[in-house]
Amino acid sequence: MxxxxxxxxxxxxxxxxxxxxxxxxxxxxxxxxxxxxxxxxxxxxxxxxxxxxxxxxxxxxxxxxxxxxxxxxxxxxxxxxxxxxxxxxxxxxxxxxxxxxxxxxxxxxxxxxxxxxxxxxxxxxxxxxxxxxxxxxxxxxxxxxxxxxxxxxxxxxxxxxxxxxxxxxxxxxxxxxxxxxxxxxxxxxxxxARTAPRRPALPGPRRPAEAVRSLTADAAPAPVAAPVRAPAPAAVAAPAAAPAPAAPEGAYRPDFTFSDLVAGYVTDYDADRGDLGLRTSDGRTVRARVGPTTTAEFLRNLGHPYVDAGAHLADLLVPGRHVFAHGIYYSEHGGHTFEAKRLVFVGRRVGEYEFADPNWWVDQLKELARFYRRAQFGEGEIDYADYRTVLRLGGDKTDSHVQETDTISRLIYGMSSAYMLTGDEDFLEVAERGTAYLRDHMRFVDRDEDVVYWYHGIEVNGDSERKLFTSEFGDDYDAIPMYEQIYALAGPTQLYRITGDRRIASDIDGTLRLIKRFFRDDDKGGYFSHIDPILLSPHHESLGPNRARKNWNSVGDHAPAYLFNLYLATGDEAHRAMLEECFDLIAEHMPEAGSPFVQERFHADWTPDRSWFWQQNRAVVGHNLKIAWNLMRMMSVTAKDGYRELAERIGRTMPEFGSDRQRGGWYDVVERTRAEGEGVHRFVWHDRKAWWQQEQAILAYQILAGHSGDGEFLRHAREAAAFYNAYFLDHDEGGVFFNVLADGTPYLVGNERFKGSHSMSMYHTAELCFLATVYERLLIDAEPLTLHFKPRPDGFADRTLRVAPDALPAGRVRLEWVEIDGRPYSAFDAAALTVKLPDSEHAVTVRAHLAPVEGGRTRG
Amino acid sequence: MSFSATMRLDDDVATIRLTGDLDARSAPEFNELVNEATGLQVNRMVLIMDELAYMSSAGLRCLVFAHQKMPPGRDLVLVGARPEVVETIKLTGFDRSVLIEQSTEA
Missing domain, CATH: 3.40.50.880 (Class I glutamine amidotransferase (GATase) domain)
Structure with missing residues (x-):
């Protein structure tokens, strides 16, 4: 060149x-x-x-x-x-x-x-x-x-x-x-490559001048050579000092056209020349051409119509506005010209976000619940006999009649959450019937050991069914993975919060006995990732590479999947102690000097296992974010400086290593360390972005912002939510996409085309809507929130209904009013967020109205 | 009571006769035997259980695991199981997966 x-x-x-x-x-x-x-x-x-x-x-x-x-x-x-x-x-x-x-x-x-x-x-x-x-x-x-x-x-x-x-x-x-x-x-x-003049940044991005790089005129976005790396925070001094890239021989620049996405804040716009300046999340500048064939729209929710913005570009493209620009790079004049073809505006005014509307996430959850209701059961009777784990892109079913426990459990989680936010009893019915179905078809009651475990699933053949006892997934084959037992509890536990159904409580207790007796390592602490199906031992040789192993999921997933919710429903000290033990183990064993990412797999003695199957020495970005998010939840249950420090450290460090600061969104699996000559942590398989990892980012940064009031955390929450809402919602078929390409285009190939797969089925999507509503309203925007419950007469112990939607900082939220069966009700504790239920013959409908406390924010 | 299990193969049917107590100690031995039968890809596995005095959950887990390993559509038949054994099976929902017959004559 x-x-x-x-x-x-x-x-x-x-x-x-x-x-x-x-x-x-x-x-x-x-x-x-x-x-x-x-x-x-x-x-x-x-x-x-x-x-x-x-x-x-x-x-x-x-x-x-x-x-x-x-x-x-x-x-x-x-x-x-x-x-x-x-x-x-x-x-x-x-x-x-x-x-x-x-x-x-x-x-x-x-x-x-x-x-x-x-x-x-x-x-x-x-x-x-x-x-x-x-x-x-x-x-x-x-x-x-x-x-x-x-x-x-x-x-x-x-x-x-x-x-x-x-x-x-x-x-x-x-x-x-x-x-x-x-x-x-x-x-x-x-x-x-650093052509843009150094100047002060917009209020948004942090560390502006340290990494100024333009994508126009004379520098290409591909690695012409390594841009100057901003110094990493002190907590990750090691990776910052690690080897950076050598210049490739005869540095290569793409001299062809390609399309790509830029997420940024408008710096300037010349309407006559169609010349737009954007500044990315990490403070780099991009110039884009806006012309007559550039379309523009506002961000829209599931179920909402397309709203065109093309007629008002001059009014909309004002400094500070957050916008996505998808377009084409032309290689010319020794550099690249970027012509935007599609603009997405994330709010109507500068600093506004559509998804900060109090009803955004509620409406989204309603649409998701309707999609799955229709896909699984049509419009009529809810019959799980015809439930399918595999759903095609549009929600239709395939010939496979496998029903996986965890997908039903996740559906129950989503429907229960939808009921809590909307009060729509149809969603509650789907959750109730699903829980009964799990009990009748997926549950192994072991009388000898007095424990309960859950089949991986069943394959239905007419009236008979083949029990799929051990996992059918390659990672866990011929074993009972902790992960599956954990997620079997996710849905029923969320429903239990609403109804207090004693049959659910009994199964949860039985499963907890299984977890504590067979998965727990009484010697070194934590929970093994797998046990064998015959002797229920984590040490059996049939487990192969899963023998005597612990991992992020087996130790860390209890909390988000069911344990926080179980504690919220019961206030039981035993559950709180188990939460504390899990978080202490995470804080002690998972962070590791030499990598910005946590170590996720371990031998029984907690030495790192860096040889396991696909994981090797690799990081799942979302697991890091999930740790940050849940540590902050734990701060409201049992506060420890170590929890907050680790959560904040992850929150500060992760954008540089796990997010796409050019296009927005969060990545999937990357190498934990850089090999010699590598300037950035390598993607293991691809640079796609998975829906659930976006959820982790949104919730982690929302709760970090909600606790600390830190504008930097709030910005990351906004940017993550903007990308998710702009590119993951399937407006044509319903639901959300599993994966999108780096530039936001849906990736619709193979398993990632499905809508019901083991991970997708209304867990993460619904959890995001539920908790984003809670965090946005109660911790960030100071807006009230009404929740719905339907406790059974023989349900909760002492007839005490606990209505806290999540682990919230003490003193930040009050229970303002309660209605039972449509009438005002006064027997509640405003500060403890509990309702003393009436003695009743039938299940009652409870509406609980929560409101943020004025000036209630403290650094707890 | 000690446990024993013997297997007979007739064409593509494996018949296993169980006697004594199938508990956690004897489960591994039983597991090996049923694994052998599933490895032969038999069309039908018949367990004669009228002399089986007791079946623990560990024994039942062997059966469920073996059934999972049989190709879809092949039958697992339990013959002559005592009522308390049938009760154990029902607690796990496994009765929906197997054919339970009263006696060998059936």
Whole structure:
């Protein structure tokens, strides 16, 4: 790809100078950077003189320098795009210090430059000597240098890399003067890639100037070369210092058209020229063309009509507005022109979001519940005999008549949650019948052990059914996985909150006895991930790689799937203690220095298992977010500084490593550590985005924002919810998509085309709607919330109905009024969020109206 | 009472006669035997249970697991099971999956 010239207009390259310089090298820089339009400044220590003339190493050529490096103050340093320490004896001379307790001025300047990520440091050949007095600036970083200095580099703690040019973030190194052209070329590419002038960011994005990169004019979005990486938060110092990318040989740029998505905040818009400026979540700028074939719409909910926005673009494209732009990149003029084809506005006014409407998530849940009701049972009688786990994209059924326990349980969860928010008894009926069906068909009552376990599912053949006792999934084959027993409880427990049905309580208790007797590791704590089907042992050899293992799910999934809800329904100290134990284990064993991601799999003694099947040493982004979210819920049950610190640390760290800050949305599975030469954590299989991981991000950042009032967390909650609502809702068929491509296009292939699969069936989608409503209204927007319950007369112990919708910070929410069977009712405790139920012959309908407490926010 | 199980193969029918107590201690042995039968991909597995005095949940788990491993549509027949054994089976819903017959003559 040809260089178009003058790519560095307005840029400044500073080069240190002294005697014994390498003539061809310095002359090359002088011409090459100037050729690109850059201003080249030569600096040296002038020793009080107006200028000094140096002589070259080989031919004694004179070179006069009048730039005083001691006169470079912070502001001037900040104006340099790059500072180069050249080859030859220049660096050796410049490190001379007359006061042995002081660093030389040139070394100080270099140290100051290293403190500024926006100033590239270019060090070539013997230039590395200048870093010797300040080895901390290169410690742990990849670099190259003259062969004679390899030992010196290693002594400084640097990672010597056998390449002609090495880029480690803001440090560019070259092997020898003979490679000065490659070295210069890399610096030019890197500086050019950061064309946008440095300026203050919009209020939204954090760390704006540290990573400014434009996608237009003269830099491509693909890795021309590594952009300067912003320094990682202290908590993840290790990964930040890990090897960054080397420049690929003959850096490749896409010189073809392609389509992509940009999520950003409008910085400016020239309606006459159709020229739009956007700033991404991480503060990078993008210019987009808006033309007559650009369509525009407002974000819409499931069941809502398309609302066109095309007629009002000039009014809508005002600074600060959050917008998605999907369009086409044209490779031309040495860079790319981005022409937006479809704009999605996430709110009617700047700073407004459609989904912050109090009814947004409620309406969405109603639509989801109707979709699944219709798909599974049609419009008439609710009969689970014809329930199917596999539903096609449009909700229709296939020939497979498998009924998996966990998909029915998830449907029950969703329908129960829909009832709680809407009071629609049809949804409650679906939940009730599903729970009865689980009891009759999926439950193994083990009288000998006095425990209950749940079949993986059944295959229905007319009147007979084949019990699928052990898991049919590859990960868990021939075993009883903890995960499936956990999720078997998700739906019935959510229903139990509403009805207090003693049959449900009895099955939950039986399953908890199974969990505590057979899955629990009484010795080292936690819960094993699998037990064998005959002896119910986690140590049986038939378990193979699942023998004596623990994982994120077996330890961490109790809390979100059923345990919080069970505690909310009962207030039972035993459940609280189990929650605390699980979170203590998470906080103790899962975070790990050396990776921004938690460790997810373990041997019995909690040593990491990095060889398991697909997981290896890989991170599921959503599990990290799920930990943050649930730790914050736990803060309202039993507060510990360690919980909040870990949750906030994940919340601060994760956007850089797990989210797509160009397009919005959250990724799936990535490598926990970077291999040598990799600047970013690699995607394991693809860069698609799964619906449930978006849920984790939205809830994690909502609750973090709700507890702390931190605007940064709220912004991430908004951005995640914007992407989810813009790209996951299936307006044509109903429901939500399993996966979308990085640019938001639905991925509709194979299992990911289905709507009822084991994970999808109305659990995460409904949990999101339910809890986003709770967090948005009660913790963020100070809006009230009415919930519905239908307790049975023989249900809850002491006839106490607990109506807290989630674990909420003490004192933030009050129960304002209660209605029973449509009439006002006064026997309730406003602060404890409990209702003393009347003595009644039949189930009663309870409406509980919760309201946020004025000024109730504290950092709990 | 000690447990024993013997298997006879006639064409594609495996007939297993059980005697004594099928409990957690004897379950692994029984599991091996039924696994062998399912490995042979028999069309029908018949368990003669009239001399089976007791079947624990562990024994029942072997049966359920074996049935899962049989190809779909093949029959598992339990013959002559005592009422308390049938009761254990019903508690797990497994009666919907197998054919329960009164005696070998049936």
């Amino acid at each position: 040809s260089t178009e010239g003058a790519r560095l207009t307005g840029r400044t390259i500073a080069i240190l100078m002294e005697s014994d310089y390498v003539e061809p090298e310095l002359h090359y820089y002088q011409r090459r950077f100037a050729e690109e339009g850059a201003k080249v400044e030569f600096l040296t220590r002038l020793w009080g003189q107006p200028s000094i003339t140096f002589h070259g190493h080989e031919y004694q050529q004179p070179f006069t320098v009048d730039g005083d490096l001691e006169a470079v103050d912070a502001e001037r340093l900040a104006s340099f795009d790059a500072l180069i320490v050249p080859s030859g004896m220049v660096s050796d001379r410049l490190r001379y210090t007359e006061d042995v307790k002081e660093l030389s001025p040139a070394v100080k300047l270099l140290r100051d430059a290293f403190a500024r990520p926006e100033v590239l440091k270019g060090i070539i050949c013997h230039g590395l000597w200048l870093a010797a007095p300040i080895p901390e600036v290169v410690r742990g970083r990849r670099l190259t240098c003259h062969n004679n200095l390899i030992g010196d580099a290693r002594n400084m703690g640097a990672v010597y890399t056998d390449q002609d040019v090495v880029v480690d973030g803001d440090l560019v190194t070259g092997r020898s003067a003979g490679h000065c052209h490659l070295f210069a070329r890399m610096l030019i590419d890197l500086v050019a």
